[in-house]
Amino acid sequence: MVDLFVSYKSQDRARLKPLVDALEADGIAIWWDAHIGGGDAWREAIEQNLNAARCVLVVWSKGSTGAEGHFVRDEATRAQRRNAYLPVRIDPVEPPLGFGEIQALSLIGWKGDRADPQYHALLTAVRAILNGKRPPASVRLAERPRAGVDRRLALAGGGVAALLAAGAGGWALWPRAEAKDASIAVMPFANLSGDPTQAYFADGIAEELRSALTRIPQFTVIGRNSSEAARNEDTRTAAAKLGVASILTGSVRRSPSMIRISAQLVSGKDGVEHWSESYDRAPGDALEIQSAIAQSVAQALQIRLLPQEKDLLSVGGTRNAEAHDLLLRAFDATSLDDSDESYARALALVDSALQLDSHYGEALAHRARLIGLLAENAPTAKEVQQGMQRAIEAGRIAVSEAPKLASAYSGLAQGLKGALDLRGARQILEQGVAVGGGSTLLRGQAQILSGLGEFDAALRAIDLATKLDPLYRTNLTIRASVLYYGRRYAEALDAGLKSTVLFPKVFFGKTVAGDSLNMLGRYREALSQYGRLPDFHFSRLTGEAIALAKLGDLPGSDARLKSLDDTYKDTIIYQFAQIRSQRGEADVACTMLEKALALRDAGLSSIFADPFLDPIRREARFQAVVKALGPTR
Structure with missing residues (x-):
């Protein structure tokens, strides 16, 4: 009787021969089309053995996922129907849409060593299926899971999905004696939609994953600005520049009826994969996918999440696909343009999102921030204060709706500071930082504390912000400003001048350098610096x-x-x-x-x-x- 049917693209036959040999050496009875004789009716032989095999190993490669891989996709579909589907990747590709529900085991780079953990994980999964440990009959691989539940976790305890959740699909390749260093950078996700205008959606998904991971107390998560600054680096170079142990990369492919998000967690030290997964869902399930990825990353690094910590992963989100898309468009509208026109355009998009989901925490938080930014540039003092009051009102709504969402505190603090309620702004920033505010709130905290004369606390805040977002240009200028307010003019000048060299288009560094020169009595040099504005x-x-x-x-x-x-x-x-x-x-x-x-x-x-x-x-x-x-x- 056939134990294992190997479904693959014929061009990969030579690459698969070592795997077939290894499995046969370990007692697995294999059928693959290399067994077809010259006189055999090859279609009938394939169909007969495909239907007889208790496990179907589907090999995803550049060839089988391409336009000519239709036979492999057909065989994979039949295997799914019988709950016999076991996917494996031999190239860094994503399975076609419809086949990403179960994590594909990685054999990328495997050289035929039967002692290799990658091979051992595959062998363990094969034997599990052959021993009858299949998913329950009531659960089909094509089923959509309950909202908020990762299918791999729902199937834990039986079959291949249980092995993947427990570690045989990747996590078991790593020691479990102690938790790994939980510093991580989420790199910009690749846009695989075939439409460059969809890049905003992939970038937005990556940013939302950063926010979700930040809510897990054990994680140190690098901010968006630094992650994007290192987007063109290889894994190890990016990890070294960002000072992290792990890198999360991924891709997004979106169609009107389907969203696929794929993610891979790799070691920053050697680039070896910790974990990978692909998720095929309806567009409104992006929040569910992000939560599942965050939980999987935590488990891959041996971090045990408490129930309340899992609940935090979806704070502030929405299951309304159109509202979600509108908010990501709003973020994109100001990503490279900080004009009032772009802020107004973004605010209109956010308001449209809130018409679809009035409880959308992230949208409420961004609305407060945008109102505050527009208020800062209002033409009269009266209009400035009116705008700040609107920002305060919007910020209070955001905090009330999503009190565990750190970004909800940002717009409120901005409005309170602008309205000169400095104690209120300070307290709100402290609350935001306490719920995992990350580098943005820490920068705000550094600025308000330095203005209040609390220089040591301000330096601690900006230094921590720099650790979380090391490549972001504003960190250096804010640190220069803190030093300036602390009367450390020579140090402030050095930091300001360094900022002007590294970031010549940033005005603030030139301002701090000029102000420091003024206070040092070097007035003509100060005029030269101001002249660059x-x-x-x-x-x-x-x-x-x-x-x-x-x-x-x-x-x-x-x-x-x-x-x-x-x-x-x-x-x-x-x-x-x-x-x-x-x-x-x-x-x-x-x-x-x-x-x-x-x-x-x-x-x-x-x-x-x-x-x-x-x-x-x-x-x-x-x-x-x-x-x-x-x-x-």
């Missing part, structure tokens, strides 16, 4: 007004003041106070601060530590403004 950038005009005054050029300084007033009106009264303070005009500076307080100028969030205001700190009117802002703890 756009002509009417408010930081350039402010810094030049100060430097020119220090050099004795009051007409030049006055000209910059006029340009600021003409361009920005009452939205930057705080900057007028900085200039007047540095010019030694204490009364006018305090008047400007009082006016800024009346207008709720967001610049006042830095009054507690701003070096430009040091000349007037002892003034009673200055201290009255500080007191009026209220407590910060």
Whole structure:
């Protein structure tokens, strides 16, 4: 009787001969088409042995997954119907749509060694099926699982799926004596949809996986910015640059009726695969797939998740496919464009998503952030504050709807800071970080703490953010800013100059470098740095007004003041106070601060530590403004 039928593309015969020999040496009775004699009716022989075999080993390769692999797909379909399907990969390919429900065992790179763990895993799976350990009759491989349940876990305890869940499909290849280093980077997923305009969807899926993994306390997850910066590196180079032990890669293929997400977890040290899986689902099941992948990654690294931790993996998501797509489009709209037009376009997309699912936590969180970003650039102080109030309202809704979603706290903190509720902003940032906020919230925390004069805590926050997102350009500029507020001007200058070299298009590094030079008394060098900013950038005009005054050029300084007033009106009264303070005009500076307080100028969030205001700190009117802002703890 035939134990095992081997389904493969004929061009792979020579590559499979060592596998057939090894299985036969281990007592497995095999039939493959190399046994067909010259006079045999080959179609009848194939069909007869395919139907007789208790296990059908389907070999997925470049050839069998290609256009000419229809015979292999037909044989795989018949095997699935009999619950005899056992897939294996010999090339780094994904099984065709409809065959990704069961993890394909990897024999990529196998050289014929029967002692190799890859071969041992396959042999174990074959013997399990031959010993009658099949999935229960009530469960079919083509069935759709219950929402939120990974099919491999649903079948645990019987047949091939149980072996895969327990480790024979990949996890058993790794020692289980202790948990592995749980630092991980999720690289951008490949868009295999055949349409370049679908890239936003693949990028969005990868980002949502990062967010899900961040909610598992044992994981250290690298942020999106750094992961995308290393997207063209090989596994080991990316892992070294990002400082992680493991890399999660994947691909997304989407059609109107089906979404396939494939993922592979590999060692950053040697590129060896820990685990891989493909999921074929309806488009609305993306959230279920992401949760299943996150759980599988945790299990592959020997991390045991508590029930409440598993529940966190789907926090803030939606099962409405159209709403999900609209949110990913909104993220994409601002990925390379931070103009008000792009923010407004993204906000419209988010609002459309919320019309389809009003409880969509991630969409509510992003809505609050976008409203805050638009408020920052409003044309008048009144409109700025109105926008910040809307951001606060939207942020409170997001936190109320998804209190365990870290991103929900970001927009609320932004609005509170802009509205000068500094204690509230600080507390919200602390809550967001506590629920796994990652690098974005840590950067926000570093900025507000440095403005409040808590420099050591601010440095700890930005250093941790840098560890989680090491290649992101903003980390260096924020660190430079923290050093500047801490009066460590030489160090701030070094960091600011380094930022301008590494990221020449980022304005903030040039600003910090110019401000540091001003405070070091190197005014002409400061003018040179400010001159690298756009002509009417408010930081350039402010810094030049100060430097020119220090050099004795009051007409030049006055000209910059006029340009600021003409361009920005009452939205930057705080900057007028900085200039007047540095010019030694204490009364006018305090008047400007009082006016800024009346207008709720967001610049006042830095009054507690701003070096430009040091000349007037002892003034009673200055201290009255500080007191009026209220407590910060």
